[in-house]
Amino acid sequence: MKKLLLLSLFVAPLFSSAQVLLSEDFNALTVGDVSTEITGTIPGQGDYLFFASNGTAPTTSTNAGVTNSQIVSGGNASLGLQFEGPNGDKGSRYMWQDGFPALWAARVSGNNIVELELDINPGAGTTTSRNTFGAYIFNAAGDRVLAGFTVRAATRELFLVAYSTPTGNPVGSYTYSLAAAPGIQLPADTFSRIGISYNKTTGQVLIKGPGIAAAGISVNGSATGTDPAEVDFISFSGNTTAAPNSSSATMVMDNLQVKAVSTGSLLSVNQVTNNVDFSVYPNPSRDLVTISNDMNAVIETIEMTDLNGRVVKSQKINATDAQVSISDLSTGVYMMKIVTDQGTATKKVVKE
Template sequence: MKKILLSVALLATSLGFSQALQSENFNGLTVGNLSTDITGATAGQGSWFTLYSNGTAPTTSTNAAVTNSQVVATGHNSTNGLALVGPNGNAGSRFLWKDGLPTAWAARTTGNNVIEVEVNVNPGARGVSRNRFGVTIYNADYLRSLVGFSVNSFTGELFLVAYATPTGQAVGNYNYSLAAAPGVQLPENAWSRVGISYNFTTGQVSINSTAITGGALTVAGSSANTAPAEINFAVFSGSTTALPNISAGTMVFDNFTSRAIDVSNLLGTSDFVATKATVSVYPNPATDVLNVNTSNSSITAVQIVDLNGRQVMTKSFNNVSDAQLNVNELSAGMYLINITSGDTVQTKKFLKQ
């Protein structure tokens, strides 16, 4: 999953005792394919990278394509969302991520040693697909799932994923069922909020969801002092010898947010509020002054990075709807501009003449 191009550092924005790391509500993206590249080399809409595979021979999966990740208008509360399609055979996977997490994590406030991720999930109707969908925080070599969750497309069961050492087992990546059979199941054709957290200091991991009764569940993870390197949306075939997968599944995600915080507080604040905020950057191309305008929202920070991932400008604002940037001294070329509003970051491109 290691990326080749375009390292985009997202600005860590103070939110009381927490800091935003990465987020996406998909409302600023265009309905249709998320990316034109599935090799992980070039970012698509919203600076999302995608890496898809049908698996190795003798795989029966045949559907790795740009159509496996779609921006759709059927997200949470009828806003835009992200529809992911899994493999249609016995092997294969899909991964989606944004660059920049290590930079944002390193810039966190001292003491904010817990990383949390929350996202809305609609599993759709139960079907025959055995696909496993979820979100995972990986370490730098992608061998450890510091914490994550997965949802079984066939049953709707929600699992905690963690690099841990269960009693009597060797250390490794494990799926934890959250209740006695049939487990915790996300309701069909409905939205649930799922949150996961990893404590850098202790290695402890937690999961919470609107589908869980009784509050968050916690496991003693085995990766203390391992820095989070990347947050991935992931889909796996889910096929086993006893229960082979023969069909692709689809799930829709929305309102993804991640933050650094001092004490885990999963789902402890109001659900991510998705609005149809529109961000405009003009004139484009720009020579001297670049204007940033947002509707139904407010700007707290703006960051400009070049296509090599180097930060060239950062400015803070006091919840304004219009901001101006003097780009006169920037070299001519293409840039990315990250506009932060609350815990939402939208990314735009502009050309400096």
């Protein structure tokens, strides 16, 4: 690949012998470009390194630049990371902090499962862009995706990525669809929490998220005994001969957490985000918006923030459906965080 990547934050007890190795909500950073360069050599905000490429010649991608990686106010409640993918047939984006090998080496003995959880908003899914976005856990050489996930901008379909050996194929990093066509599709314009894990002892790779059965979907990985060494936010062109890419898309990611555990704990009940899909209507609206869901989730509270991350309204609900007045808000775009007994969702609301 091009470097050893990673996010270095803190090591702290979670429960029992589990450890949180990384945690990032981007709220300590400043709205704007993360980095001042795209070669992955000079740290930017939060000591993040950024690599952007249009791909090897010949390529039709032309938009690699520092603006491909930005801190924006549209995170899941506050600030988030917005990635922009390539606008042509080749190219990639990676963002990371150095230092993960030391964090992994210092883990509690027996914590041989690495778990990654991340909120991702796929947008409306109306773009023609073939770009994919997500997160990868790499080995030290950067040539194996021990576990990862991607979301396709055009369809919002979720995929699992794992270093594995599908029947009849050589070993390699493969992308797996999670259901028959059209696959597992994430809700539009909403943050969904995705969890992936890699078991160093067994090689098993697991994914959990909206639309997936509670037990998750697993693949028998082929990297048994390999230590994870880097964690990346990623985006790729997504171009194929049958479905060429000619435009870029963006997605917003937030609330990264990476843990070392001895037994699986992905997306425990109080951590699951967007296991319930909400309808918020009419949208746009001038006065009242109605919030409803078909899972009988009890809405506990709502919180609305403006695009600068300032809380402009909060309200206790305690009902499965609710009406919220926005008549007192100024014309503009707001993010509504809906907290329920089954998880959390964030919806964009437009005030006319």
